[in-house]
């Protein structure tokens with residue numbers, strides 16, 4: 571289990587290699603939801619999402635002989651890009667197992683960082699099995715997208731930055747997929763300032779953490795449909811679930827419509843291009859799911875990677 575020391579170590583390790591994202595105050599959102607809103611725009615992070623923080627923390631912790639054998643993961647999304655870039659930065663060979671039907675843009679991004687791609691199957695189960703096979707054969711290091719303690723600690727550096735920039739913060743909203751991001755942020759903040767509330771947000775149709783917390787054990791979902799592709803995790807992590815239980819005050823659920831509306835307003839008013847997974851926090855605020863108490867509130871915008879074609883279709887579906 572990770573603690574605040576692991577997150578401070580991660581901060582030292584990755585310092586200068588990732589962007590220090592700012593906090594941006596928003597009058598528009600503050601007015602609409604009657605809280606004082608500040609955005610943490612990880613869509614401006616390297617690779618366009620926060621996941622480089624965790625991936626780099628793993629890679630920079632490896633003994634060089636182990637690192638030189640290589641790193642591998644099975645993600646087609648932001649984590650795949652993060653592992654590819656972490657490999658490029660460290661000089662360790664990176665392999666990303668992607669589905670045969672991966673979009674050209676995602677393939678180009680991973681290839682652009684110099685990673686090797688293995689195309690395999692179409693489901694995440696098939697990909698993970700293949701990655702584990704290659705990992706064993708070649709003695710590589712597997713980097714899990716959310717359940718690895720070093721990954722969680724890397725993501726937690728966002729929490730330290732929020733405390734540095736705004737010690738008066740009262741509540742922090744964080745998207746939940748497998749729970750690595752919120753676990754890291756919650757440890758960073760709660761073990762420094764237990765009075766600050768950490769609130770998670772999930773899509774209504776991808777609410778495995780919500781259901782797990784409510785029932786007291788990890789619950790698995792099947793056939794998830796949501797535009798928030800980075801949050802479509804079927805089951806919370808064995809390491810993330812206990813930390814969410816311990817530190818997270820509440821989990822809010824947002825509809826697909828609410829996510830779309832949030833993306834549009836972020837674009838129109840703040841000029842911020844945020845992907846659906848990153849916009850769920852603002853979606854919860856706009857839908858008045860956070861009490862209107864004038865609280866200093868930080869909403870983490872976790873990423874901004876979205877194909878323009880998908881963006882266009884969201885806009886045209888929006889009334």
Ligand SMILES: *Cc1c(COP(=O)(O)O)cnc(C)c1O
Pocket residue numbers: 619620621647648649715716745746747748749750751752800801803845847848872873874
């Ligand atoms: C991965 C991801 C998340 C979810 O992070 P977890 O650690 O799986 O909870 C949220 N937003 C974006 C943009 C992501 O890429």
